[in-house]
Amino acid sequence: EKGNYRHFMAKEIHEQPEVIARTLGHYIDVGAGSIRDDTIPVDFSEVSRLSITACGTAYYAGLVARHWFERLARLPVDLDVASEFRYRAQIHPADELPLFISQSGETADTLASLRACKAAGQRLATIVNVPTSTMAREANVVLPTLAGPEIGVASTKAFTCQLATLAALAVKAGVDRGVLTRDNARGFVDGLVEAPRAVADVLHLEAEIERIARIIAPASTALFMGRGPSMAVALEGALKLKELSYIHAEGFAAGELKHGPIALVDDTVPVIVVAPFDDLFTKTVSNMEEIAARGGRIIAVTDARGAHAIGTTAEEMIVLPDAPAFIAPLVMTIPLQLLAYYAAIINGTDVDQPRNLAKSVTVE
Ligand code: F6R
Numbered sequence: 001e002k003g004n005y006r007h008f009m010a011k012e013i014h015e016q017p018e019v020i021a022r023t024l025g026h027y028i029d030v031g032a033g034s035i036r037d038d039t040i041p042v043d044f045s046e047v048s049r050l051s052i053t054a055c056g057t058a059y060y061a062g063l064v065a066r067h068w069f070e071r072l073a074r075l076p077v078d079l080d081v082a083s084e085f086r087y088r089a090q091i092h093p094a095d096e097l098p099l100f101i102s103q104s105g106e107t108a109d110t111l112a113s114l115r116a117c118k119a120a121g122q123r124l125a126t127i128v129n130v131p132t133s134t135m136a137r138e139a140n141v142v143l144p145t146l147a148g149p150e151i152g153v154a155s156t157k158a159f160t161c162q163l164a165t166l167a168a169l170a171v172k173a174g175v176d177r178g179v180l181t182r183d184n185a186r187g188f189v190d191g192l193v194e195a196p197r198a199v200a201d202v203l204h205l206e207a208e209i210e211r212i213a214r215i216i217a218p219a220s221t222a223l224f225m226g227r228g229p230s231m232a233v234a235l236e237g238a239l240k241l242k243e244l245s246y247i248h249a250e251g252f253a254a255g256e257l258k259h260g261p262i263a264l265v266d267d268t269v270p271v272i273v274v275a276p277f278d279d280l281f282t283k284t285v286s287n288m289e290e291i292a293a294r295g296g297r298i299i300a301v302t303d304a305r306g307a308h309a310i311g312t313t314a315e316e317m318i319v320l321p322d323a324p325a326f327i328a329p330l331v332m333t334i335p336l337q338l339l340a341y342y343a344a345i346i347n348g349t350d351v352d353q354p355r356n357l358a359k360s361v362t363v364e
Contacts, residue, residue, distance in 0.1 A: 007351045009152035009244075013337050014203060016157050020330070021196040022146045023161040027168035030193055033186035035172040041141055042125060042169075044073065044176035047097045051078040053085045053113045054101035055361065057155040057239060058162060061101055061127075063232035064329045065166035072180060072188065073173035082109035083364065092120035100126045101166075103150060103158035104360040105133020112364075114138060127165050129158045143169065152352045153359050154243050156337050159236065160199070163330050167192055191324030195331070198323040202334040205318065209335050212299055212316050213342030216270050217245065223261060223296075224251040224336075226274035227284050229329045234274045237336030243354050244344035254287040265296040272339070273298055273314070276328040277305035288313050301335050303328075 005011040029036050050069055052062035059081050066077040080088075082100075086109055092098075098117040102110045105128035114135055117124050125141035129150065136142045145161035171188045174180035180188070216222055222241055226234035231253045238251030252261050254273070265271065271291050275284045288298055292313050300306070300314035307319045318335045344351050 007152065009154060009156060009341055009351050012150055012152050012157045013334070013341065015148070016160050016334065017196040017200040017203070019147045019157050020160055020164050020199060023164045024168065024192055024195065026144070026146055027165060028189055028192065033189045034182065035168055035175065035185065035189065040143065040169060040172050042097065042172070044075065044173040045178070047075070047095060047173075049076045049078065049093060049096040051096050051098045051117075052101065053080055053082050053098065053110060055082050055107050055110055057159050057236060058101040058103060058110075060232050060236040060239070061159055061162035061166060063235065064163055064229045065170060067229045068167055068170035068326075069173060072170045073177050074179050075173050075177065082107065082113045086113045086116060090116060090120070092117060092122050096122065098122055098124040100124065100135060100139070101162055102126065102133075102135055103129040103145075103147075103155055103162075105130045105135035106360045106362050108362050108364045111135055111138075127162055129161065153354055153357050154240055154340070160330055160333060163333075164192070164195065167326070167330075188326055191326040194324060195327045198321055198327060198331045199334055201321040202331060205320070205335065206338060209318060209338040210342045212318065213339050213346060215297065215299065215316065216241070216247065216272075216339060217343045217346035219247055219268060219270050221264060221269055222247055222249045223264065223269060223271045224249060224274070225254040225257065225261070225271065225287065227254045227280040228278065230274040230276060230278075230280075230284075230332060233329050233332045233336065234272070236333060237272060237274065237340070240337055240340035241343060243357060244340045244351055245347050245349055246355075247343065247347075254284050257287050257290060262290065262294070265291055265294045267295040267297060269296055271296045271298050272336070273300045274332050274336075275300055275302045275306050275310065276325065276332060277303050277309070278325045278328065281306060281309070285310060285313065301332055
């Protein structure tokens, strides 16, 4: 049921504070400020490598999480899209944990990849949203996202719940591997617990984001860029825009700007820059200046501290409430969902059922 919303997608975007909180509650003991051992039956002290495989938006969740596992747990991560992984000459080390991320738990390429690892004798884990799915049945360790049924074809709440689950998993990995002390872990857990509130605050900016979507809607190409975890958020933002509004969109690492994408920049091309005030911020601002110098129309997604430094370099800014750097990918995703949603509404496309797309890709 859509309730008071025009589309399932709008409803699902607005459900995010609640479903992220529910997902986090499953993995976090909020009172103790720690990760619950009972819901993550993985001992990361026995794992020396993580291999993450997924498709589309779920792959971008993995791309964010690679930063978390490396930084918090010093755990090396291999990452690939399932359609590539399944046909590679795979290597299955005994101390590797394969992790498959999927909303539906039925995606053909991801399932085939899971089965290949299983056939090789590996113990494997899956992050799935549909608890009765094939992947949930076949994995050894099932880490549910508690987003509830996602009806809109474009993934929104499933993605942010995947991020919440992966963040909790990375903290657990950090503790298990002796990289994080209990106190360090508590700091990250406290940050995570702030996510639902921060996401709710972003939703209050909806009218402003709708206004900014008017800049994007008439464009034939839009660029999205960021660095570090924000690069993955930029890729997800580009995917959302192309799926929903049919505007060609390309996401890339901001540091790649000079290696090609800058050739596309002119005053008809909106460039959406994901720029939280983190340790890579000044690098991203340099890239913004290069775009501004060529007449590109910058829409910066940042926070209060970032906005101050960006100043007039950007034509528009979506200024999000300050949040712990750890949860920035979760928070920064929300305005990109809304930009894509409103650009699609302005362009009159079918938001819940974009052309040519299926919710569950059960054939390759
Ligand atoms: C994008 C989107 C797709 C899916 C992909 C994987 O909005 O929904 O890119 O993320 O098809 O689907 P699951 O997560 O069901 O394996």
